Amino acid sequence: MRFSGKAVIVTGAASGLGRAIAKSLAQEGAKLVLVDRAKDQLENLAVALRNEGGEVVEVVGDVAHEQTSKQAIALALSRFKALDILINNAGINPTGTISQTDPATWRHALDVNLNSAFLFCREAIPHMVEVGKGVIVNTASIAGQRASTAEAVYGVSKAGLIMLTRTIARDYGAKGIRANAICPGVLESVMADRLTRMSVDQVAARDERFAPTVPLGRLGTYEEIAKATLFLASEDASYVNGAQLTVDGGLTA
Numbered sequence: 001m002r003f004s005g006k007a008v009i010v011t012g013a014a015s016g017l018g019r020a021i022a023k024s025l026a027q028e029g030a031k032l033v034l035v036d037r038a039k040d041q042l043e044n045l046a047v048a049l050r051n052e053g054g055e056v057v058e059v060v061g062d063v064a065h066e067q068t069s070k071q072a073i074a075l076a077l078s079r080f081k082a083l084d085i086l087i088n089n090a091g092i093n094p095t096g097t098i099s100q101t102d103p104a105t106w107r108h109a110l111d112v113n114l115n116s117a118f119l120f121c122r123e124a125i126p127h128m129v130e131v132g133k134g135v136i137v138n139t140a141s142i143a144g145q146r147a148s149t150a151e152a153v154y155g156v157s158k159a160g161l162i163m164l165t166r167t168i169a170r171d172y173g174a175k176g177i178r179a180n181a182i183c184p185g186v187l188e189s190v191m192a193d194r195l196t197r198m199s200v201d202q203v204a205a206r207d208e209r210f211a212p213t214v215p216l217g218r219l220g221t222y223e224e225i226a227k228a229t230l231f232l233a234s235e236d237a238s239y240v241n242g243a244q245l246t247v248d249g250g251l252t253a
C-alpha cells in the first residue's frame with residue numbers, strides 16, 4: 001500500500017487514464033479528490049470507489065476555470081487535512097494543422113491541456129511548500145516531445161506542459177517538491193473527444209496502422225500508463241525530478 005493515507009488530486013478522473021489512475025490509487029490506500037466536468041461518470045466512479053471502502057470526494061468542474069482548482073485544493077485540505085500528490089491528467093485532443101485550427105480551438109486547447117495545470121499547480125504549491133513536501137505528475141504525451149502530423153495545438157500544449165513540469169522541478173525541488181511528466185505513446189483507447197469525430201472503422205484503421213510501427217508490436221493500455229504514473233507519484237521515484245517518462249512501447253526510440 002504505497003499511498004496509504006496520502007491525499008491525492010486527480011483531474012480528468014471520470015474516464016480513460018484518469019479513471020485507471022484513480023482506481024489504482026484507491027486500491028493502494030490513497031484518499032482521493034477526483035475532478036472532472038463529466039458529472040455523471042465522475043459521480044458513478046466516486047460512488048463505486050466509496051462502496052469498496054475508499055475515501056473519495058469529487059469536484060465537478062472545468063479544469064480551465066481557476067475556481068475549480070481552488071475548490072479541489074480547498075476540499076483536499078478540509079477533508080483530508082493534506083495535499084500530498086497532484087496529478088494533472090485532464091486533456092482534450094483537437095486535431096489539425098496550424099491552418100486547420102481556428103483561434104478559438106487553439107485557445108481552448110491551451111486552456112484545458114496546459115493552463116489548467118498551471119492553475120492547479122499555482123494553487124497547490126504554496127501548501128506543499130508549507131509542509132516541505134509534495135509530488136506533481138502531469139500527463140503529457142509523446143506529441144509534446146516530437147511533432148505529430150496534424151496535431152498542432154495538442155503537441156504545443158503538451159510541450160508546454162513538459163516545460164511547466166521541468167520549471168517546477170527546478171524552482172521547487174529545494175522545497176521538497178518533485179514534478180515529473182508522463183509521456184504516453186499511442187494507446188488502445190482513443191481520447192473521448194476525438195472518438196466523437198472518428199467512426200469505428202477509422203479507429204480500427206488507426207490501430208492497424210500504428211501497432212506494427214511500435215517495437216513492442218501493439219498499442220498501450222490505460223493500466224500500463226497508470227502503473228508508470230503511480231511509480232512517479234510514489235516514494236519509489238524519490239530521486240526522480242523534472243523527468244519525462246516516455247511510455248510508448250519504443251515508438252519514439
Ligand SMILES: NC(=O)c1ccc[n+]([C@@H]2O[C@H](COP(=O)([O-])OP(=O)(O)OC[C@H]3O[C@@H](n4cnc5c(N)ncnc54)[C@H](O)[C@@H]3O)[C@@H](O)[C@H]2O)c1
Nearest residue numbers: 012014015016017036037062063090091141184187191192
Ligand atoms: N489516449 C491516448 O492515446 C493518450 C496518449 C497520450 C496522452 N494522453 C493523455 O492522457 C490524458 C487522459 O486521456 P484519456 O485517453 O484518458 O482521454 P479521455 O477523453 O478518456 O479522458 C479525459 C478526461 O478529461 C476530462 N476533461 C476534458 N476536458 C476537461 C475540462 N475542461 N475540465 C474537466 N475535465 C475535463 C474528460 O471529461 C475525461 O473524463 C490526457 O491528458 C491525454 O492528452 C492520452
